[in-house]
Amino acid sequence: MLIGVPKEIKNHEYRVGLTPDSVREFVNHGHAVIVETNAGIGIGCLDGQYEAAGATILGTAAEIFARADMVVKVKEPQAHERKMLREDQILFTYLHLAPDAAQTRDLVDSGAVCVAYETVTSAQGGLPLLAPMSQVAGRMAIQAGAHCLEKAHGGAGMLLGGVPGVAPAKVTIIGGGVVGENAIQMALGMGADVTVLDRNVEVLNALNNRFGAALKTLYSSASALESAVFVSDLVVGGVLVTGAAAPKLVTRAMLKGMRPGSVLVDVAIDQGGCFETSHATTHTDPTFIIDDIVHYCVANMPGAVPRTSTYALNIATLPFGLQLADKGYRQALQDNPHLLQGLNVYHGQITYQAVAHDQGYAF
Numbered sequence: 227m228l229i230g231v232p233k234e235i236k237n238h239e240y241r242v243g244l245t246p247d248s249v250r251e252f253v254n255h256g257h258a259v260i261v262e263t264n265a266g267i268g269i270g271c272l273d274g275q276y277e278a279a280g281a282t283i284l285g286t287a288a289e290i291f292a293r294a295d296m297v298v299k300v301k302e303p304q305a306h307e308r309k310m311l312r313e314d315q316i317l318f319t320y321l322h323l324a325p326d327a328a329q330t331r332d333l334v335d336s337g338a339v340c341v342a343y344e345t346v347t348s349a350q351g352g353l354p355l356l357a358p359m360s361q362v363a364g365r366m367a368i369q370a371g372a373h374c375l376e377k378a379h380g381g382a383g384m385l386l387g388g389v390p391g392v393a394p395a396k397v398t399i400i401g402g403g404v405v406g407e408n409a410i411q412m413a414l415g416m417g418a419d420v421t422v423l424d425r426n427v428e429v430l431n432a433l434n435n436r437f438g439a440a441l442k443t444l445y446s447s448a449s450a451l452e453s454a455v456f457v458s459d460l461v462v463g464g465v466l467v468t469g470a471a472a473p474k475l476v477t478r479a480m481l482k483g484m485r486p487g488s489v490l491v492d493v494a495i496d497q498g499g500c501f502e503t504s505h506a507t508t509h510t511d512p513t514f515i516i517d518d519i520v521h522y523c524v525a526n527m528p529g530a531v532p533r534t535s536t537y538a539l540n541i542a543t544l545p546f547g548l549q550l551a552d553k554g555y556r557q558a559l560q561d562n563p564h565l566l567q568g569l570n571v572y573h574g575q576i577t578y579q580a581v582a583h584d585q586g587y588a589f
């Protein structure tokens with residue numbers, strides 16, 4: 227199969243669909259790979275590295291879309307890219323179609339076979355192609371929070387881990403899923419005093435088994451949450467209620483009970499945020515202060531570390547991409563029910579129920 231990798235064109239998107247390492251895997255499986263010139267520049271991978279891995283470099287996205295049997299990307303195709311998709315071509319990327327009528331219509335009209343990273347499932351019931359970005363965001367949340375606690379950034383002027391003779395900062399993490407677990411690991415690693423709250427007791431059990439007595443676990447009742455937030459120097463919001471906007475767990479009134487200079491990092495901002503005072507920010511202007519509390523609410527945290535994020539994403543997507551290439555989409559989708567869950571659009575039909583429902587298509 228001929229695999230095509232265009233350069234991402236969405237604003238401030240520096241990731242790329244395949245790393246040179248992944249290209250080499252496709253080539254080792256007997257496939258050919260064409261890569262748009264400078265596609266990997268944002269993660270420090272030059273055309274020569276792709277060529278050394280066995281790819282052919284082409285000058286324009288138009289050549290990639292015109293020739294490839296399967297186009298591998300990161301972000302949903304932009305309007306200009308959608309015009310270049312064709313009947314029977316495989317598109318393998320994040321799509322997030324449910325709220326995007328224009329993209330849904332164009333993909334239906336294209337006749338392409340569109341497999342969305344975000345709806346591919348795993349035998350454990352998770353979303354394995356979304357998880358790597360939550361891992362990155364969870365780890366970054368502590369890095370960002372530590373930075374915000376510095377005086378120059380409006381924080382209380384505290385070192386997360388303290389020093390011998392001086393107590394560490396208190397960190398509360400709301401939501402113990404993928405974001406939460408990764409934030410806990412970083413915060414404990416930096417020597418902070420860490421508490422996690424979740425509504426799922428099984429999640430708390432698993433975290434307790436993993437981190438032991440170093441981690442305090444609390445059932446996320448309104449009272450427990452309020453008490454934990456009031457004594458915290460850093461609060462990380464990593465909750466998710468599948469398919470719904472994030473619940474507002476920290477209200478504006480609660481900010482008055484926190485110490486001035488404390489920090490809120492709202493990772494759940496891409497679902498509307500779990501703090502009442504949150505609004506989405508960008509990497510160029512990531513924070514704002516309300517009632518003396520520093521807020522960090524960047525909606526695409528992994529975008530700050532495109533190299534790590536691309537490699538993490540590729541580890542997760544590669545096995546599925548290879549199945550599509552090795553077997554052809556018909557056989558690969560028939561053989562793997564988890565990959566089939568990723569199929570959102572197939573030859574002019576919406577094949578994912580939630581998208582069909584939200585966009586008013588027959589299913």
Ligand code: NAD
Pocket residue numbers: 357359360361363400401402403404405406423424425426429446464465466467472473475492493494495496497524525526527528
């Ligand atoms: P997850 O499903 O793995 O974990 C969410 C956890 O929240 C679950 O354990 C759930 O039980 C818990 N929860 C739900 N309601 C709760 C409540 N009231 N109190 C306490 N816990 C509660 O999800 P995840 O992968 O960790 O993602 C978390 C959020 O982070 C999502 O909104 C996701 O979209 C977002 N995210 C943001 C970025 C970013 O760049 N800002 C990047 C990746 C993920």
